[in-house]
Amino acid sequence: MNLTQKLQELIHKGVRRIGELSIRLNDSNESFILTFHTDETTAKEDNYGGLELHVGPDDARDVSTHADDGTYRFVKAQTNLRRGWVMVLRSVDELRMALDQFYPASVGLHVAAMENRLEVENLRDKLNRQTGMYRFARTISDSGAQTLVKDVCGPAHQCARKILWQIDEQTPLEDSEASRYDGLLPGVPAEVTIPLLCREACNHFVAECRRVAKEEKIG
Amino acid sequence: MSIMPKPHSALLIVGHGSTENPDSSTPYFDHADEIRSRNLFAEVHCCFWKEEPSMREVLYMIDSDEVYVVPDFISEGYFTQDVIPRELELSGSTTKVRGKTLHYCLPVGVHASMTGLILRRAKEAAPDLNPADTTLIITGHGTGLNQNSTKAIRDQVDLIAASGAGFAAVLDAYMEEQPFIAEWDKMSPSPNVIIVPFFISDGLHSFQDIPVLLGIEAEVGPAASQREVFRHNPHHLRGKTLYYTSAIGTERLLADVILDQISDFDQNYK
Numbered sequence: 001m002n003l004t005q006k007l008q009e010l011i012h013k014g015v016r017r018i019g020e021l022s023i024r025l026n027d028s029n030e031s032f033i034l035t036f037h038t039d040e041t042t043a044k045e046d047n048y049g050g051l052e053l054h055v056g057p058d059d060a061r062d063v064s065t066h067a068d069d070g071t072y073r074f075v076k077a078q079t080n081l082r083r084g085w086v087m088v089l090r091s092v093d094e095l096r097m098a099l100d101q102f103y104p105a106s107v108g109l110h111v112a113a114m115e116n117r118l119e120v121e122n123l124r125d126k127l128n129r130q131t132g133m134y135r136f137a138r139t140i141s142d143s144g145a146q147t148l149v150k151d152v153c154g155p156a157h158q159c160a161r162k163i164l165w166q167i168d169e170q171t172p173l174e175d176s177e178a179s180r181y182d183g184l185l186p187g188v189p190a191e192v193t194i195p196l197l198c199r200e201a202c203n204h205f206v207a208e209c210r211r212v213a214k215e216e217k218i219g
Numbered sequence: 220m221s222i223m224p225k226p227h228s229a230l231l232i233v234g235h236g237s238t239e240n241p242d243s244s245t246p247y248f249d250h251a252d253e254i255r256s257r258n259l260f261a262e263v264h265c266c267f268w269k270e271e272p273s274m275r276e277v278l279y280m281i282d283s284d285e286v287y288v289v290p291d292f293i294s295e296g297y298f299t300q301d302v303i304p305r306e307l308e309l310s311g312s313t314t315k316v317r318g319k320t321l322h323y324c325l326p327v328g329v330h331a332s333m334t335g336l337i338l339r340r341a342k343e344a345a346p347d348l349n350p351a352d353t354t355l356i357i358t359g360h361g362t363g364l365n366q367n368s369t370k371a372i373r374d375q376v377d378l379i380a381a382s383g384a385g386f387a388a389v390l391d392a393y394m395e396e397q398p399f400i401a402e403w404d405k406m407s408p409s410p411n412v413i414i415v416p417f418f419i420s421d422g423l424h425s426f427q428d429i430p431v432l433l434g435i436e437a438e439v440g441p442a443a444s445q446r447e448v449f450r451h452n453p454h455h456l457r458g459k460t461l462y463y464t465s466a467i468g469t470e471r472l473l474a475d476v477i478l479d480q481i482s483d484f485d486q487n488y489k
Binding site: 002003004058061065066072074075076100104105107108109111112118121129131199200202203204207 | 236237238239240241248252264269270271272273275276277279280281282297302305306
């Protein structure tokens with residue numbers, strides 16, 4: 001079974017949420033209606049309640065590149081996706097293409113996790129592979145990295161990903177709201193959600209590690 | 220060069236990406252869209268060093284067992300020779316990784332067919348100029364750290380000079396090594412100068428840094444997508460008439476060069 005078929009199976013089993021998005025089948029079960037989750041009800045009205053209409057997955061990248069305030073969303077799990085639009089997708093293939101733009105690799109990562117074949121990359125592995133100006137990030141202390149997780153990650157800091165990695169093989173993340181976060185929006189059950197999985201620290205976190213490492217060096 | 224459809228293979232376009240400039244990855248997605256529209260591959264994906272999906276994540280979103288990996292980079296260098304092979308766990312031209320067969324092609328910028336794109340871009344920028352009165356400068360980043368980073372540009376200069384295009388001069392110039400692009404007017408023997416940035420995207424370097432070095436702008440301006448007014452050629456500067464084009468990678472036909480690299484791979488290794 002390929003990923004599109006596995007996505008179809010997930011939808012069939014009732015999955016309706018991924019990140020900040022709502023996935024709804026239209027009345028004739030022929031199309032998928034993708035919206036920001038709080039726009040789902042509006043999208044049920046005539047003419048999609050006046051939401052900005054996109055047909056097909058081609059605009060998914062444009063819709064997800066900037067937040068409402070113009071911020072560049074290079075971390076795609078950042079919870080500042082803009083609202084006010086609706087995307088009509090005419091097949092599971094199109095739905096998968098759209099989701100791959102909104103939340104790159106998330107469907108594949110979720111499926112791999114369900115099949116117990118997701119390989120997680122700990123922070124030290126990630127930092128030790130950085131190049132150029134980010135090479136210095138690897139000098140961050142464990143305690144600096146632990147604090148950074150609490151200061152940068154999790155829903156309190158606009159990230160919708162569930163962290164899977166540790167500092168290294170022997171050093172789990174300290175308990176915090178960020179490390180405990182299960183990738184679900186409040187009130188949304190796990191069985192209807194494709195959680196966004198953080199199998200490796202993102203480039204924003206790497207950049208923050210570099211900043212903290214420099215501060216540690218200066219003392 | 221045409222390519223036979225590969226309905227059971229995936230194409231993976233690898234780019235650098237940026238955490239600061241949203242325009243940086245646009246060409247990669249444009250190239251992917253262009254190739255996807257031709258229905259040559261079962262699937263077409265992009266992955267990045269500094270954007271998502273990462274090179275370590277992207278295999279989770281690919282179904283096909285055979286994957287052609289094409290670095291959408293303008294030169295052979297540290298990224299294509301070290302970073303990409305390490306991130307994708309490649310050990311040679313063909314590697315089995317997590318059950319998939321990955322074919323590692325050469326970067327787009329080193330393919331001979333780039334010559335046609337450069338000439339096309341120059342012609343578009345200044346269709347009415349007489350080449351005999353015009354210097355063509357191909358400009359790149361340049362770094363003392365890697366000789367290969369400028370080789371692709373020097374090769375193109377040689378190819379265009381030998382092509383009979385008739386320019387008064389065809390030159391290479393760089394941001395950070397000699398000959399410096401900031402001295403474009405001194406190195407150009409003709410009244411007209413066309414400068415083509417040999418970068419994939421209109422990102423920080425080609426759209427923001429180089430215009431300052433050329434004297435088009437006094438200070439680094441906003442990203443291309445955040446500007447209300449695009450620059451207009453020609454610029455009358457330093458006693459010359461200057462035409463500065465978009466980065467070569469923003470040419471949609473670069474998609475053909477990606478396919479050329481795959482054809483070459485098949486000829487050389489399959």
